[in-house]
Amino acid sequence: MKKVITNWRDMLRVAGSPVTNQVRVxxxxxxxxxxxxxxxLxxxxxxxxxxxxxxxLLAFVDPVDDTxxxxxPEQxxxxxxRHKLARDICHGKKGTIHQPYR
Structure with missing residues (x-):
């Protein structure tokens, strides 16, 4: 937290520089x-x-309240x-791919 406070002005300047095209990313x-x-910095x-x-993270690992x-959503x-994409693309072949993945 101390690093953030001491470098705050530089952080604001750096965050605005790509927008104003003063410095390249x-x-x-x-x-x-x-x-x-x-x-x-x-x-x-x-x-x-x-x-x-x-x-x-604290809300995610809370052992008491898991709401x-x-x-x-589950990812x-x-x-x-990959399989879902193959089914969507190959709907004419009933969701099967007849060539190996590349």
């Missing part, structure tokens, strides 16, 4: 990482992101999504 990403280690953005994630977790696995 590529250059911003290079500023966040110095020789394989996150820079101070990059660490501040990571800490700011954690602030938003915390209430979500938040039950409201989330299909990658293979199930």
């Amino acid at each position: 590529y250059d911003l990403l290079r500023m966040f990482d110095l020789k394989g280690h996150p820079a101070s 990059g660490q501040a953005f990571a800490a700011y992101e954690r602030i938003a994630k915390t209430p979500h 938040y977790r039950r409201q989330m 299909p696995t990658f293979q199930e999504s």
Whole structure:
């Protein structure tokens, strides 16, 4: 949290720079990482992101009240999504693919 407070002005300036075309996004990403280690500004953005994630995670793992977790739809696995796509595309062949996946 301290990193966010100390770098707040820079974070606001960085967030607005791609919109005003003052700095390219590529250059911003290079500023966040110095020789394989996150820079101070990059660490501040990571800490700011954690602030938003915390209430979500706490509500998700709450052992007493699981209504938040039950409201989330189940996500299909990658293979199930692939099979559904194959059925939608190959509806003329009754949902079967006659060639291997690529």
